[in-house]
Amino acid sequence: MGCDNQKCGDNCPCTYAGCERHGNCCQCVAYHRDRNEMVACYFTPEVEKTWDRSMARFLSQY
16 A cells, blocks of 8 residues: 555544654554554544544444
């Protein structure tokens, strides 16, 4: 998968203020994939605020 590393800016749903990958989708996906997690984009705003990015938490939404 190619990535142009453009930032998505204000459209990033991540609420973790200290994240160095904030707004950089390619870096975010790679980081969470390496940890068997999902990215913030896949969670409802309420669930995303818990910072629980596990697959189990993702599946529990549905």
